[in-house]
Structure formats: structure tokens, C-alpha cells
Amino acid sequence: EEGIARIKDLTGGVGADSVLECVGTGESFDQALACSRPGGTIGYVGVPHGVSFDGQKLFFGQKRMLGGPAPVRRFLPDLMDRVLKGKIKPGKVFDLQLPLADVAEGYRAMDERRAIKVLLAVDARANSRTA
Template sequence: MGVLAAHSVMEAVGTQESMMQAVRSTRPGGHIGFVGMSHDVEIPGGRLFVGLVHLHGGPAPVRRYLPELIQLVLDRKVDPGKVFTKQLLLEDAAEAYRLMDQREEVKVLLWP
């Protein structure tokens, strides 16, 4: 039996490890979509070429969806899941950005 892999993979963390996981998880001829700004990510062109993997990316229009999504999270209608590695109060937003910038945390959830 062959290795199972996905036809379409979304990468939205922006680290070398998350991009490589996306590449390894994509079947030959499959597609990787990435959003947002990657940080010091080196994409293995040879692996994409040999695997016939398509790579598509661009900015995420966060401001378009943010107000509605924040309200859904605050109302506990949407569970943001395991994407967030830390939670801080909104007043600690500067620290949250520092932690993410220094790669001490992947994503920080800010609460009012």
C-alpha cells in the first residue's frame, strides 16, 4: 500500500517546520496554499518539482473577516482550537506580538 497524502494542504503558521509538514503531507500533483507572511522559510524547489506539487500563496485579508470571527470566538460559538499556544489579556498585546516575533509562541489569543 502506498503512502497516503492530501490533495490540498493549507499552511498558515509561517515557520520552516510548518511549511515542511505541508510539503510532506501533499500527494504528487497536489496543492499547498499558504497565507500570511512566512518567516525565514526556505522552500525545497527540487522536492516540489519532483513531487509535482503546486504552491500558491498570498496575503490573508484578515481585516475583512476579523470583527465577525472575534465575536464568534467571544460568544464561544467557534473554538479557535490548538492554533493558539498561549492566551493573554488584550492589554498585553505588545507582549503577545513580541512572543510571536521571537518565535517563543506560535499564535497568542488575546482576551478582553
């Protein structure tokens, strides 16, 4: 609710032109519908198995929904090059950083909603608990 209200506030009560849904749950689809403006577009990646949402909100809101797989392998080499050269700083996306040995804790944190995105550090020097 807070995120929806913030987006509505930032857009003068209208909603966003485009919303990208990357979680794949019924709740996240409902939030995407609520955040988008009439006539807006909701994009999603991945395959949301067993997810249902109110199709009437899509229809009567005159909204579009587009989906498809994320071609990670196509973009990964260029993306990693940019990250390693410091052209892209992914740290703002991650809210928890853990050493690779704590990968199970990272999954637990996401499952328990204590973290949204976890950065696993392969480096032995990485012992920070926040990104």
C-alpha cells in the same frame, strides 16, 4: 518530523490533499511539502521574505503551491460575530492565554517556541496562563 509522520499515518502513507502553510519560514514550507501528497496543493498566506525551499520537491512531487494575502478585514466582522455568539470556538487554536498587559511575554513565548498562538485577553478578570 513528528507532525509529518502523524499526517502520513492518518493518510495511509500518502499525505494530505491540501496543506495550509501560515508561518512563512523555510522549515514550515519544507514541512508543508513533506505533508502533502503527490499532486497535492499547498496554500500559503502572507509574504515569506527571504524564504527558500527545494523547488525540485515541488516539481517532482507534482505539487501545486498557491499563495496570496489573507483579506482579514473582509472576514473579520463576520468571524468576530460568530466567535462572540459562540458559533466558533477559537480556543483550540490558542495554546497560551495572557492578559493584554503581558503582550511582550506572549511575543517572547512565540519567539522561544513555548507557544504557537497566544490569546490576549482584554478583560481584567483574565489571569489564566493557558487557553
